[in-house]
Amino acid sequence: MPCNCCEITDNAFSEDEARSELRNYRKRGPAKQTKLILQAIRSLGLRNAELLDIGGGIGVIHHELLEDVADKVTHVDASSAYLKEAKAEAARRRHEERVHFIHADFTNVASELPKADIVTLDRVVCCYPDFRRLLKAAAEHSQRALAFTYPRETWYLRVGFRVMNFFQKLRKDPFRVFLHPVAEMDALLKREGFERVVLRRLFVWEMALYQRTAG
Numbered sequence: 514m515p516c517n518c519c520e521i522t523d524n525a526f527s528e529d530e531a532r533s534e535l536r537n538y539r540k541r542g543p544a545k546q547t548k549l550i551l552q553a554i555r556s557l558g559l560r561n562a563e564l565l566d567i568g569g570g571i572g573v574i575h576h577e578l579l580e581d582v583a584d585k586v587t588h589v590d591a592s593s594a595y596l597k598e599a600k601a602e603a604a605r606r607r608h609e610e611r612v613h614f615i616h617a618d619f620t621n622v623a624s625e626l627p628k629a630d631i632v633t634l635d636r637v638v639c640c641y642p643d644f645r646r647l648l649k650a651a652a653e654h655s656q657r658a659l660a661f662t663y664p665r666e667t668w669y670l671r672v673g674f675r676v677m678n679f680f681q682k683l684r685k686d687p688f689r690v691f692l693h694p695v696a697e698m699d700a701l702l703k704r705e706g707f708e709r710v711v712l713r714r715l716f717v718w719e720m721a722l723y724q725r726t727a728g
């Protein structure tokens with residue numbers, strides 16, 4: 514799909530938002546849905562793992578997992594503002610040598626990237642129209658596990674997302690949020706050789722951990 518998603522997403526996430534997210538993270542630690550991903554990944558007992566964090570934002574997942582589970586990280590993000598803050602925090606934690614930062618729409622660069630043990634997408638599929646393309650490419654890059662969070666298919670989020678997209682349209686901002694069908698995402702990952710081993714729910718977000726069962 515020829516797409517200017519990177520440009521659209523880059524415009525959607527401002528430097529102010531990125532700075533404010535980093536301040537919150539430093540003050541309060543990871544957000545609730547991110548903690549679910551971290552717990553799920555840690556429950557696998559992996560060490561010295563390679564992590565591919567897609568749409569990692571300010572980099573919370575790798576700032577945390579480089580302390581115990583991960584050895585090397587690739588962080589691909591469509592937002593230059595978020596990447597800037599992620600790099601600054603990685604340097605502050607002396608992790609910069611272990612993280613490869615790439616500014617891109619993951620689906621455009623996936624074929625050039627190596628596989629990783631773990632792939633994560635925290636609140637990313639809901640920013641991207643073509644979830645099939647994104648999740649398939651993500652799954653193809655995971656040798657062992659894939660964890661992601663996405664908005665739940667509830668009536669209140671359907672209404673909320675419609676309202677948000679209505680205001681985006683009024684503002685003539687092409688960025689949209691998406692409530693993708695969970696059953697289809699699950700079926701796609703199963704076809705790619707994964708099984709779901711953990712499912713946790715919050716009011717807005719659901720977190721699913723998948724493990725590879727077949728090559």
Ligand SMILES: C[S@@+](CC[C@H](N)C(=O)[O-])C[C@H]1O[C@@H](n2cnc3c(N)ncnc32)[C@H](O)[C@@H]1O
Nearest residue numbers: 568569570590591592618619635636637640641
């Ligand atoms: C809502 S933010 C979430 C950031 C972070 N994962 C978190 O939970 O705090 C969505 C992030 O996904 C990135 N993103 C969305 N679609 C992407 C794609 N196709 N490739 C790379 N990054 C993408 C955006 O640039 C943004 O940083």
